[in-house]
Amino acid sequence: MPDPRTALLVFALVAGVLLLVAWPRRGLVARVRRLRRLTERVRLEDALKHLYHATAAGGLATADGLAGALQVPRARALDLLARLEARGLARADGAGVALTDEGRAYALRLVRTHRLLEHFLADRTGVQPAEWHDLAEEREHEMTGAQVEALAARLGQPRYDPHGDPIPTATGELPAHDGVPLSALAAGEGGTIVHIEDEPREVFERLQREGLALGQLLVVRELAGSAVEVEVEGRVLTLPRVIAPAVTVVRRPAERTMSPRTLAALRPGETGRVARLSAACHGAQRRRLLDLGVVPGTDVTAEFASAAGDPVAYRVRGALVALRRQQAAWIELEPAGAPPREAA
């Protein structure tokens, strides 16, 4: 029988090694897999996508820009560009680099795959929003054309990804996308959020944490120095000016953006009428709420709370349904005192 202290020591060592190797993102196995994935083709495709994004907005793509985006030395970036040129996917254009037609088509296919994957992750899985982009980045290189089309069919040929970016069709068309950065709105102006920039990741996470999501209506209250104060879904947020351009909005009349009450605000015995389901509620969760009858125009009464306070039982369309506080916060109500609806 081995000495207990030695046994514990060995156990601790083995456990430590296992953790080092198998830890989800930073472990040895994960790192090795990431490195192996970064084959030549993947690198070229990443470069191609960068060129597309850089030139899409009318800007210039340079080797330095590429080096920064892919986090590689300048020499490597130049090398990648040379290879792209050799394959006829890019060409020199003045001070920078431009895509050839073939290169553009290839890049659009990649963008399509990426955004379809993000839509899949948002609609059919429970993966956290902050991880959509990275996961899509990984998988987009592994899918064949047939797989991509099959995925698009399964998802119902979506037009926009969960960030609001348009998804190119199989033939390379892009649906229209009109909007202005949040920074372009003046105080008192309002708009619907149509896009939230997914890179850099920290910015996206910050916006996520503030509870911003596509489809929300917001009003700019005040522009003060380095911050923008907005009101969205009844809450007031302060965003640093630098990250305001990451949010794109389509201008809407300001008075329509006030919707302070959600179901979570109802106390037992109170009734409210559903105005809309927040866009932050997506995928299977949204479909379930709709199936239960939580649609605009429905009267919902809070009946009683559970012994622990959460969830709360609501009467919806004659049935008693328990909803968690988080779900109740997704259900926006019409302002109290709205006139009764006409019988249909």
Next chain:
Amino acid sequence: MTAATACRTCAPGREEALVQLGVSTGRWDYLVALAGNPNTGKSTVFNALTGLRQHTGNWPGKTVTRAEGVFASHGRRVKLVDLPGTYSLQAGSTDEEVARDFILFGRPDVTVVVLDATRLERNLNLALQVLEITDRVVICLNLMDEARRHGIAVDPVALGRELGVPVVATSARRGEGVDALRQAIHDVATGAVQPRPFRVTRHDPAVEALVGEVREAVEAAFPGLPNARWVALRLLNADERVEEAVRSGELARLAGLAAPATAAATVPAGTPADGAAVLAAASAARWKLQPDFHDRLTQGIYGAAERITRAVQLTGLRRARFDLDRTLDRLLTSRVTGFPVMLLLLGVVFWLTIAGANVPSALLADLLIDRVHPLLRAAAAGLPWWLGGILVDGVYLATAWVVSVMLPPMAIFFPLFTLLEDFGYLPRVAFNLDALFRRAGAHGKQALTMCMGFGCNAAGVVATRIIDSPRERLVAILTNNFSLCNGRWPTQILVASVFLGSLVPAAFAGLVSAGAVVGITLLGVAAMFASSWLLTRTVLRGEATSFSLELPPYRPPRLLQTLYTSLVDRTLIVLWRAVVFAAPAGAVIWLVGNVRAGGASLAEHLVGWLDPLGVLIGLNGVILLAYVVAIPANEIVIPTVLMLTVLTQGVAGVGAGAGVMFELESAAQVGELLRGAGWTALTGLNLMLFSLLHNPCSTTIYTIYRETGSVKWTVVSVLLPLALGFTATFLVAQAWRIAAGG
């Protein structure tokens, strides 16, 4: 009866579709599907129509149960297929897919939609969707007695006028209206009644315009298709299955079936060009859709449901009774009384199970093991010694043990639990505990499956079907093993009283050992929460999740019905599976004790090899071997341990021979035997820990495989508790030894 004459209204193509859906096509005249929301008494209607002539199975390729039955009506045989309870047919989940596929492609002669009269408006969502797919519908307005009790009156005649199909009011559990239902089914099946169903058409104008475009394309390509509008809606939603049907010509065949039969009827072939045109039109229309198309559709359906309900329903007719439900809810979910009542009720259930099962278990053991076993041994005297040994001492003995330990507690626990379920209380338990489970990433209903697991883990795993969110269901399945099942209680109680109770003065022994067992149980609950939390943050991170919990109205439970369902559905079926696994285990145990090699039995060799590992984690080789061979059933661990101890120690005069499991009369005797073999308090404690934290029994493993359909998750369910068990026993052993001196 050949398939041709059996299926009179069939046309070519339907038979293949039916075979694919798993329905056999012989020996029935009409096919009827039974659809409805969950919790509408649909299974009561099913039972009322078919009696005992039914059998359950799974839908092909899916882990969704399905019941089929037959009944006679006006001299014809009618086959009834029970579809899964669903809120809608939008095909967002497997249940909905199954139901939708059957109604669309199986083309039942009649679809019966069961509605709950106490929740009419919500139930109409499904009814209206079914009416969009098929004309031949009968509405069964069930739970009329409950509606009366709640002061709700629904006019079935008015409802029939609104919906355009026959409506039959029933109280299936009382047998009221069942004959009228049969008549209505017969009328619609034979064509005596031609329903003119109401279709929801007042969606908002933008939606209607697009639907019209696609519908025209569908009608042009497939003239005669009765549900062109519904097909158009599904294509706009990019429904994969419907698209495939258009592409492959399946929909064309359906259109051919719908067209009136003429003398020279030929099925119009859906050429690829037709299908492509339709898909192109749908694709173009979809491009113009607003993103909230699905929302608006549902809104339209509910708008119609609301209007219809207002026209046919009166409420508030009887205030007094309605308040009973409210009072009950207040009592069972309030901050003050909610938890105490819950603990009290669950405590009573457990106490009744343990106390009530003692005597029957002892009686069964006495009968099967003390009396029948020697008789069988005598009867097997004529057989070769090894055959008799395997069959009588191995297979029979193991099976007898499992039955005598497993059956009485389950026969008490499951009916009690089912009574609470029928009454409507169990969802309130999930409601109260959800906040706690949500923090661990799980669903409140996991409290219920956890409780079922205390009866039997296999039953607990099957019970997870009540959780319809994929991620939460997997968590419940993978952690169910941490509920200390019935088969492990005897081990825990025995070991606690022998090894832990003896550490304290006799006056406190009983208290200490009971406390130890309770402690282990609570540890299991803690392990369940901890592993749920871990799983949802690692391997289950990406699984889809959608929480919903409906609180059905309280209903007086039906005692006899409950006893029958819980005994047959739960107890006997689980027992059968356990016996199937225990029998071979018995054979293995006997063989291990009797096959000799190199001068010692196989058991002694294996014990020798396993001993070093065993001692390292505070157990010993005997225990490890017992757990290996007793994977099939936890009930036979202690008898196997005793047998192996006697075998390896060469103790004379105890037991019933090599390879034969046995039990001793008193705990004191057990203690003497085991201590003589070198067992200490540490061994006892770690055995209790390991008994809690080890792989599930093979019945449960098999059930997990059937429910998840995945080898990966089954492997996780085995390795997770095993890893925890080894780690826990290892750490405790080292700590104990360090503390004990050295």
